[in-house]
Amino acid sequence: MKPENKKIMKARSRNIRLTVAYDGTNYHGFQRQTPPIIAVQNVLETKLEKIFGDSIELAAAGRTDAGVHARGQVVNFFTDGKIPVNKVPRAINSILPADIVVLDASEANREFSARHSAVSKIYEYRILQGDISDPFERSYSWHIRKELDMKAMEQCLKQIEGEHDFSSFRAAGGAPMSPIRSIYQAELTTNKAGRIISLRFHANGFLYHMVRNIVGTLVNVGMGWKSIDDFKSILAARDRTKAGATAPAQGLYLEKVFYPTLTGAKTPIILGGR
Structure with a gap:
């Protein structure tokens, strides 16, 4: 995430953490790509923007390569969206493709980073x-x-x-x-x-x-x-x-x-x- 984007994102009221599973077969890895090349991050961010109502930029625990799968990828993002966290998995899974599933969602503290907090x-x-x-x-x-x-x-x-x-x-x-x-x-x-x-x-x-x-x-x-x-x-x-x-x-x-x-x-x- 660019420093200027990070500052904007962290000014938002909520830090949401998701655990995500995906079949990587049809994607060019997890990390965002320039269309028409599509990565898992492209799809997740687009769908999350629909349910939260603001721009989304994800941080991820691992940047899996093209064709690599995940059963327990962890991501986080900052948002001012008001949807209750317990309703996030059902809401997002209803519009995600079948090969990407959000397993759970929770509110994280301000300093949590899916990437940098991992041990x-x-x-x-x-x-x-x-x-x-x-x-x-x-x-x-x-x-x-x-x-x-x-x-x-x-x-x-x-x-x-x-x-x-x-x-x-x-x-x-x-x-x-x-x-x-x-x-x-x-x-x-x-x-x-x-x-x-x-x-x-x-x-x-x-x-x-x-x-x-x-x-x-x-x-x-x-x-x-x-x-x-x-x-x-x-x-x-x-x-x-x-x-x-x-x-x-x-x-x-x-x-x-x-x-x-x-x-x-x-x-x-x-x-x-x-």
Whole structure:
């Protein structure tokens, strides 16, 4: 948000926080784009303006890329609109397209920012393994025809837990920032049939394409093209050219965003997600 716009927006009487889920298949990411290119933010702002009666400029917890989905995106905006907050989800969902849903709405304090107040996030990446594809999964997972070595992938996941320099998994083009991040938990689970692999990452922050680059490298290990020691060396190298290709966008989900408690305690509240 431009400084002049921020000043105008913060002069308004209310700060509204929303938790939003969306299917990113038909959108050019979350961040606002210039029409005819349409992003999730374009659609949300246009519809919110209809029910609040003033211009809306959203701040978001994560700027998901084209094709990436969200179960627990968090946004906030300032408004002078009078609609009661408990009526917002029904009102906005009645005019939103079916692939974007506002899950809840609440009044936030003046200083809350969906982006800057976040203390950690969870992203999930889904892989469909096996020779036969699934037409219902094609926009929601990465299809790998070979059965992957999940035990080797799990061992690699343990290596990235804790604080590390993630330069090897950082794509060019992101905002300039420290490559040091803390991953609190990195885990692999499967569904009962064993075809869907879910890779879940909880961290205090993520670099541009960080999760997708980690997943691409993990798949190289699962395919037997790289060893566990190779993965360890890639992490230590701090060199993007050493890591695997970026995993496709459609398998990635922004699951949850964590914020400090209202009392200031260290235990975060969780907005959104399953």
